[in-house]
Amino acid sequence: MDKTVNQRAWFLVLPVFLVVAFSAILPLMTVVNYSMQDTFGNNQFFWNGVGWFKELLDPSTDLGERFFASLWRNLFFSAVILAIEVPLGIVVALSMPRQGWSVAACLVILALPLLIPWNVVGTIWQIFGRPDIGLLGYVLNHIGINYNYVSNDFDAWATVIVMDVWHWTSLVALLCYAGLKSIPEAYYQAAQIDGASRWAVFTAIQLPKMNRVLLIAVLLRFMDSFMIYTEPFVVTGGGPGNSTTFISIELVKIALGQFDLGKAAALSLVYNLIIIIVCWVFYTVMTNAGAGRQASRGAA
Amino acid sequence: MARIDLVDLAHSYSGNDAPAESFALKPVTMTWRQGGAYALLGPSGCGKTTLLNLISGIVAPSRGKILFDGVDITPLSTQKRNIAQVFQFPVIYDTMTVGQNLAFPLKNRGVPKAESDARVAEIAELLDLAPYLSRKAQRLTADAKQKISLGRGLVRSDVAAVLFDEPLTVIDPELKWQLRSKLKALHRDLDLTMIYVTHDQTEALTFADTVVVMHDGRVVQSGTPAELFDRPAHTFVGYFIGSPGMNIVPAEVRGREARIDGHTIVLNCSYDCLPAGAKIEIGVRPEFVDVAPPAPGLLAANIERIDDLGRVRFARVRVGDAKFSANVPPGFSVPGNDAGLVFDPSRVHVYADSLLVEGTA
Numbered sequence: 001m002d003k004t005v006n007q008r009a010w011f012l013v014l015p016v017f018l019v020v021a022f023s024a025i026l027p028l029m030t031v032v033n034y035s036m037q038d039t040f041g042n043n044q045f046f047w048n049g050v051g052w053f054k055e056l057l058d059p060s061t062d063l064g065e066r067f068f069a070s071l072w073r074n075l076f077f078s079a080v081i082l083a084i085e086v087p088l089g090i091v092v093a094l095s096m097p098r099q100g101w102s103v104a105a106c107l108v109i110l111a112l113p114l115l116i117p118w119n120v121v122g123t124i125w126q127i128f129g130r131p132d133i134g135l136l137g138y139v140l141n142h143i144g145i146n147y148n149y150v151s152n153d154f155d156a157w158a159t160v161i162v163m164d165v166w167h168w169t170s171l172v173a174l175l176c177y178a179g180l181k182s183i184p185e186a187y188y189q190a191a192q193i194d195g196a197s198r199w200a201v202f203t204a205i206q207l208p209k210m211n212r213v214l215l216i217a218v219l220l221r222f223m224d225s226f227m228i229y230t231e232p233f234v235v236t237g238g239g240p241g242n243s244t245t246f247i248s249i250e251l252v253k254i255a256l257g258q259f260d261l262g263k264a265a266a267l268s269l270v271y272n273l274i275i276i277i278v279c280w281v282f283y284t285v286m287t288n289a290g291a292g293r294q295a296s297r298g299a300a
Numbered sequence: 301m302a303r304i305d306l307v308d309l310a311h312s313y314s315g316n317d318a319p320a321e322s323f324a325l326k327p328v329t330m331t332w333r334q335g336g337a338y339a340l341l342g343p344s345g346c347g348k349t350t351l352l353n354l355i356s357g358i359v360a361p362s363r364g365k366i367l368f369d370g371v372d373i374t375p376l377s378t379q380k381r382n383i384a385q386v387f388q389f390p391v392i393y394d395t396m397t398v399g400q401n402l403a404f405p406l407k408n409r410g411v412p413k414a415e416s417d418a419r420v421a422e423i424a425e426l427l428d429l430a431p432y433l434s435r436k437a438q439r440l441t442a443d444a445k446q447k448i449s450l451g452r453g454l455v456r457s458d459v460a461a462v463l464f465d466e467p468l469t470v471i472d473p474e475l476k477w478q479l480r481s482k483l484k485a486l487h488r489d490l491d492l493t494m495i496y497v498t499h500d501q502t503e504a505l506t507f508a509d510t511v512v513v514m515h516d517g518r519v520v521q522s523g524t525p526a527e528l529f530d531r532p533a534h535t536f537v538g539y540f541i542g543s544p545g546m547n548i549v550p551a552e553v554r555g556r557e558a559r560i561d562g563h564t565i566v567l568n569c570s571y572d573c574l575p576a577g578a579k580i581e582i583g584v585r586p587e588f589v590d591v592a593p594p595a596p597g598l599l600a601a602n603i604e605r606i607d608d609l610g611r612v613r614f615a616r617v618r619v620g621d622a623k624f625s626a627n628v629p630p631g632f633s634v635p636g637n638d639a640g641l642v643f644d645p646s647r648v649h650v651y652a653d654s655l656l657v658e659g660t661a
Contacts, residue, residue, distance in 0.1 A: 189358050190391040192378040194405040194452055204393045204404065 035265035052266035063254075063263055067270075069242065070250040077246065078225040081164045085221055086214065088165065089172025094206070096177055110170040122234025125163040129235070149236060153243040156236045160244055163231055168224065172217045179213035180206060212286070219282045226275065247271055302368040302460040302493060304332040304355065309364035311350055316362040324350045326517045327364065332495070332510075334369075337487050339508035340497045343540070347517040348497045352463050355495065357381050368460050384453020385463040389470060390445030392437040399424070399433040402451045409456075416455075423451045426486065443475045447482075454490070461493040468503060480507060501541050513537045529585070530647075535654045538583045544614055544625040547589065551582045553650050558582050561620040563599045568645045569659025578652040586625035588647035591615050591632060591639045598640025601626070617641070 035052055037045040058064040096106050113121075129149050131137040140147040149159040183205060191201045229248035232238065238245035238253070245253070251271065255264030310327040312318040320326070325347040332338055340348040353359040355366060357378035365374045373381055393401050399420055406416040424430040427447045432440065437448055446467055453462050464483075468476045484507065487494050498504050504511050505525040512522040513536070521533040532538035532546060539545030552559040556570045560582070574580060592598060601617040606628055613628035617639065626641055650657045 184389065184391075186387040186389060186391050189356075189378070190385070190387060190449065190452075192358070193356065193383065193385050195379045195408040196404070197408065200404075200408055204396065208393070208395045 031265045031268055033265075034261045035269055036262075038262045041259075048262060052262045053270070056263070056266050056270060063267075066242075066250055066254075067247075067267060070245055070247045073244070074226055074228075074246045077161070077228070078222055080161055081168070081225050082218060082221055084161070084165050085169045085172050086218060088169050089217065090176050090210070090214075092169065092173035093176035093180055094202070096173070098181075107174070110173055113167050113170050114174075116167070118230035119234060121163065121167050122231040125159060125166075125231070126235045129159050151240055153240055156240055156244050159235060160232045163235065164225065164228070167231070168221060172221065175213045175217045176210055179210035183209045215282065215286050219279070219286075222278065222282075223275065226278070303334045303370075304461060304493060304495075305365075305367040305370070306330050306332075306355075307365040307367065309351075309354060309361055309366060311347075311354055311359065311362045323362070323517055325354070328519050330512075330519065330522060332493060334493055335491045336493055336510060337484075337508045338493075338495045339504035339511045340495065340514060341499070341501060341504040341511050341540075342514035343499055346514040348499075348514050349465055350517075351514070352385075352465055352495065352497050355461070356383050356385050356463050382456065382458050382460045383463060384450070384456070384459050384461070385465065386446060386449045386453065386467045388466045390442055390449055392440075392445050392448050394438045396437055397434050398429055398437050398440070398448060401437045401448050402429075402433075402455055405452050405456055419455050419457070423455050426454070426489070427451050427482070442470045443472070443479055446471065446479065450483075454486075454492075459492065461495060464494070464496040464498075466498050467496075468498075468500075476503075483507060501543075505541070513540065515540070531649065531656065532583065533656045535581060535583060535651050538585075538649075542585055542587075544586050546583045546585050547624045547626075548581050548583045548651070549619070549622040549624070551580060551650075553580050553582065558648070558650070560599065560622070565599065565643050565648065566645055567648055567650070567659065569661055571650050571657060571659045574650075574657060575652050579654075581651045581654075582648055583651055584643060584648045586614055587627055588644040589624065589626040590629050590642040591617065591626045592629075592642050593635070594638045594640045598642060601639050601641050603637045603639050615639070 036048060036050070038048045038051075039045050052063075055061045055063045056067050059068050092110070097103050116124075128134045129137045129147075131141050131148055137147055137149075146152075147155050149155040187205050187209075188201065191205060196204065227248060228246055229252070232244050232246060233249055233252075236244045238249045247267075248271075251264055251267050254260050254267060306328055308327050308329050309325065310323055311325040312323040314322065328351070340351060342348050350359065354361050357373075357376065361374065365372050367373065368381070393404060396404065402420045402423060403416050406419065411419075420433070421430070424433055427450065429444065429447055429451060432444065437445065440448070450462070450467075453459055468479060471479060480503065483494070483496075486492075496504070496507050498507075505528075509524060510522060511525055511528055513520050513528065513534075515534070515536045521528060521537045523531075523533075528537055528541050532541065535546070535548045538548060549560055551565075553567075553571050553574060555572060556567050558565045558567055565582075591601070591603065594600060599619060601619045601624060604616045604618055606613055606615045615626050615628050617624045617626055619641070624641065650659065
C-alpha cells in the first residue's frame with residue numbers, strides 16, 4: 001500500500017522543536033560558545049580554543065585543582081549518602097505496615113520531607129544546628145559534644161549528610177515499599193511452608209523482587225546528590241574553607257563570583273558529560289536486567 | 301505422611317462472632333486417610349481454598365481442630381506442620397537455580413549438604429527436572445516452575461500431606477494432561493496424602509479417588525467419582541458434576557409415582573414418608589433420559605435445540621416451564637419439534653429441600 005505523503009506533519013512537530021531549541025539547544029550552544037572564549041568584560045571576547053578544558057583537566061593548575069577537589073568531594077558525598085539511604089530506606093520500607101489506616105499515616109509522614117523545598121530544608125537545618133539558638137546544636141554542646149558546623153570540617157560534613165538523609169531517605173523507602181507491595185502473598189506463604197527464616201525471606205524473595213526499584217532509587221539519589229547545590233549552600237556556604245564545596249557550588253563561584261564565563265562554561269560541560277555518562281550506564285544496566293526478564297517470559 | 305481429621309472445623313474471616321450463615325467455611329467434620337488422593341471441588345467462593353489454607357496453617361480456624369495422625373496440630377505454625385503446598389501461580393525463587401530452589405527447604409532446616417544434594421537429585425529425577433538443575437529457575441516454563449514448587453514440598457522426607465491450590469490454572473492445555481498424569485504417578489509411587497483444590501470437575505474426577513464437593517461453605521458430598529455421578533447427595537452435586545448437569549425439576553411424589561406437568565413417571569422405589577412442606581424435586585441425569593418420537597404414555601416435550609458433542613448428542617427440551625437435557629439415541633431424527641421422553645426409572649432420584657431422599661424398595 002502506498003503511504004500518504006503529507007508534509008503538513010512538519011508543522012505539528014515545529015512547536016516542540018521550537019520549545020526544545022529555546023529551552024535546551026540554544027542555551028547549551030551558548031555555553032559551548034563561552035567555553036571556547038575568554039572575556040574581560042565590555043562584551044569583548046577572545047578565542048581560546050580548548051584552553052579552558054586543558055586547564056580544567058590538569059590538576060596542577062588552579063582551576064584543575066579546584067575541579068578535581070570538588071569532584072572527589074562530591075563523589076565521596078554521593079557514596080556516603082547512598083550507603084546510608086539505600087539500606088535505611090529498605091529497612092524503613094520493610095517495617096512499614098502492609099494494611100490498615102496506619103499505611104496512609106506512614107505514607108503521609110514519609111512524603112512530608114520530600115515536599116519541602118530545598119531552600120527551606122537548608123534553612124531548617126542551618127538554624128537547627130546553630131550552637132546558640134538551634135535545638136540540635138544547643139543540646140549537643142550542652143551534653144558535652146563540641147559541635148559547630150561553621151568552624152569544624154567534620155561537623156559540617158555530618159550536618160550536610162544527616163540533612164540529606166533526613167530529606168531523601170523517604171524517596172528510597174517509598175520506592176521500596178511499592179516494590180514490596182507488588183510481591184504476591186503466595187510467595188510469603190510458600191516461604192513459610194519452606195521454613196524460611198526472616199533473613200532468607202529477605203534475600204530470596206524481597207531483595208530480588210525489589211532490584212528494579214532499587215536501581216531506580218540509586219540512580220535518582222546518585223543524580224540528585226551529584227548535582228546538590230541549595231542545601232549545603234544554605235547551611236555551610238561551602239565551608240568551612242572549601243570543605244563542603246561541591247561541584248555545583250564551585251561552578252557558581254567561578255561563574256558568578258569571579259565572572260570567569262569561559263572556565264565556568266568548560267566546567268559545566270564536563271560536569272554535564274559526567275552525569276550523562278552515569279545515566280547511560282544505569283540505563284544500560286536496567287534495560288539489560290529487563291531484557292533478561294523478557295527472555296524468560298517469552299520462554300514461559 | 302498422615303491421616304488428617306477435621307473436627308468441627310469452621311472459619312469466618314470476620315471473626316468468631318459473625319453470624320453462622322456468613323462463615324466462609326461452615327462446621328465440617330471428616331477424616332482423610334493416609335495416602336489418599338482427595339479433590340476439593342466447587343465453584344469460586346465455596347470455601348475450598350479456605351479449607352486448604354486452614355490445613356496448611358496459613359489461616360487459623362475460628363473454630364474446631366485439625367488432627368494429623370491423631371495429634372492436634374491446630375496451634376502449630378505452617379512451618380511445624382510439615383505440609384507442602386503448590387499454589388495457583390508458580391512460586392519460585394528468582395535468583396536461584398532449579399537445584400537451589402529444590403534445596404531451599406532443606407537448607408532452611410539445616411540438613412547437611414551431602415544429604416540435601418542426594419535428596420534433591422532424587423526428587424529432580426522423579427519430576428524430570430534433572431537436566432535443568434543448574435539452570436536459573438526464572439528462565440523455565442510455567443509447568444516446569446510448578447514442578448519446582450511441587451519438588452520443594454517433596455524434598456522433605458517427612459512431609460505429611462501435599463496440598464494443591466488450583467495448580468494447573470496457568471498451564472497450557474496439552475501440558476495440563478501430562479502434569480496431571482505425573483501427579484497421579486507420584487501419588488502412586490510416594491504413598492502421600494494429596495489434597496487438590498479445583499473448580500474443574502475433569503481435573504477433580506481424574507485426579508482423586510475421593511472427591512469432596514463444596515458449596516456455599518459446606519461440604520455437600522464426599523465420595524468416589526462414580527458415587528457423585530450415580531447418586532448425587534445434593535441437587536448442587538447433580539448439576540455441578542456432569543456435562544450437561546443433572547436435570548432437576550419440581551414434581552409431586554407419592555409412593556412409587558412422580559408427577560411432572562400432569563404426567564406420571566413410575567419410580568423404582570417407594571417414597572412414603574417425605575417431609576411435609578419440603579420442596580420436592582426429582583433429579584435425573586441427561587444420560588438416562590432418551591428422546592423418542594411422541595407417543596401416548598411418554599412425557600411430551602418440545603425440542604429447542606440439539607447439541608452434537610461428537611460422541612453423543614444432547615437435546616435441550618422444554619416440558620411446560622421446566623427445561624430438560626436429554627440423550628438423543630443414535631439414528632433418532634426429529635420430524636418436528638415434538639418428542640416424548642423415556643426415563644430410566646432406576647436412575648431417577650428424589651430430593652426434598654435439595655437433599656437426596658432414600659426410597660424403600
